[in-house]
Amino acid sequence: MDTTDTPYPLISIDKAKIIAIAQRALIAADSLYFSWPAEQQEYFRATMNDDARNRVQRTLLDGLLGIQCSLDQVDAIWRDLPLTQLNPLNWASLITTGIGEDFIYLNESMADGKSLLDFSTLYDYNYDDYLFQEDANRREFPHYEGINYYAWRHPSWARLLINDQFYYATLTSLATHFVDEIESAGNDLIDQLIPHEYIDGADNGKAEKGGFLWDMKLDANGQEGQLDELRKRWHGYQQQRWLELSETFNQSPPAVYTQDKNWDNDPHRFFIFSNAETLKQIRWRHFLSDCQPLMSEYTTLNEHLQQEIAHATSWLTENHQDIMQNFDPTVVKLQKKRKIILSPQALDDLNKS
Structure with a gap:
């Protein structure tokens, strides 16, 4: 079990300054914030409207980076910041939006009027998301037959405090984690079996309807058809194996595995849940303390x-x-x-990557 607090060097950040500026930002959002009981403060953080959020972010930009701006400039400035400046901002932002003992915040869209406080356990949220995805698939694909519910088909991103240290987190299931690792190894093999690359098509980057066309052509040295067929089979294999592994792990005892990643010197921890029964035992507002008795050694998964x-x-x-x-x-x-049309910002992001 990887539970070290700082598994790799962290960017030097003055935690006291971050907390003080986050508190100032909450006052900017509502001057009465610190006169409220803790439950009301938490509800405000979880359900903050756009105006309050912009006031928070404007205060954070000024206090942490010395960037002064109007409320209507906040989103554009925040979006264009370099990655090296996002860590302290995201840390302070977490204090203004997170819930529970760990100030956890889920980086996922929710229905209007919904917040993380509407879901007591991880299972409550995940099963609700499963129902939403199934409904969307049935509306999009008339012949969609549906699949049974298993824990966390697609990973979610979160932020939280671990021993008062800011962490990014990925929440996923054991079956999904296995298939992600399988997919990575398989894609590397496909690159060797049929070498290929994407090259600019004739229309790539052309302006259209307020955006730009994305037109990249696959070049596999004449084996484009064979590559396409192999990819289709590979996709089907992964889908089937995910269902089989999900059913296998569904019979296992509840367990949580953690794995730390070193991505751009940002602290990032994977939380891997064995099955739905595990999710039922973990409450959002007591995330780490509920995970603790379920912790298992990640190394036991290696074989x-x-x-x-x-x-x-x-x-x-x-x-x-x-x-x-x-x-x-x-x-x-x-x-x-x-025909794929990208916004100017999306095209710029692709060119930077």
């Missing part, structure tokens, strides 16, 4: 994970051989052509 990766890469190799021997490039499946 099983390596077996899964070995099986998946062997499957990929066999399917690649089958495709190379039997693929008929004259049989092309019709696909609906899509």
Whole structure:
């Protein structure tokens, strides 16, 4: 179990200054904030409207970075800040928006009128999100048959305080974590089996309807069809394996595994939950203290994970051989052509990456 408080060097930040400026920002949002009981303060942080949020962010920009601006400039300035300046801002922002013992904040969109306080446990939130996704899929795809609920199909991003230290966090299930690791290893193998790259298409970057066209062409040295077929099979393998692993782990005892990552010197911890029963035992407002008795050693997963990766890469190799021997490039499946338009900001972000 990786639970060290500072597993790698952190950017030097004056915590006392951050707390003081965050408190000043909350007063800027509502001058009566510190006269309220704790429950009302927490509700305000979780349900802050856009005007209050802009007042908070304007105060944080001024106090931490010396950037003064009007309320209507806040979003643009915050969006354009370099990554190196976001850590102290996100830390202070967490104090103004987080809930519970750990000031946890979930970086996910919610329905109008909903906040994290509307969901007592992680299961309550995750199952509600599952119902929303299933409904959206049925509306988008008329022949969608649906899948059973299993814990955390898609990872969520969060922020929280761990021993008074700011952390980014990824919340995911054990099955999803395994499949993500399998996918990474498999994609690397596909790159070796069929080398490829994306090159600019004729219309890439052209202005259209207030944005820019995204037109990148796949170049696999004449094996584009074979690559497409292999990717389709690979996607199907991952979907099936996720369901099988989810069912397997559903029979396991509740457990939480943690894994620390060193990404751009920002403290980041993965919280990996074995199944839905685990989620039912963890409350948002008592996140770390509820996780603690369920903690298990991440190293105990290594052997099983390596077996899964070995099986998946062997499957990929066999399917690649089958495709190379039997693929008929004259049989092309019709696909609906899509036009992708990116906003200027999105195009700029892609060019920076």
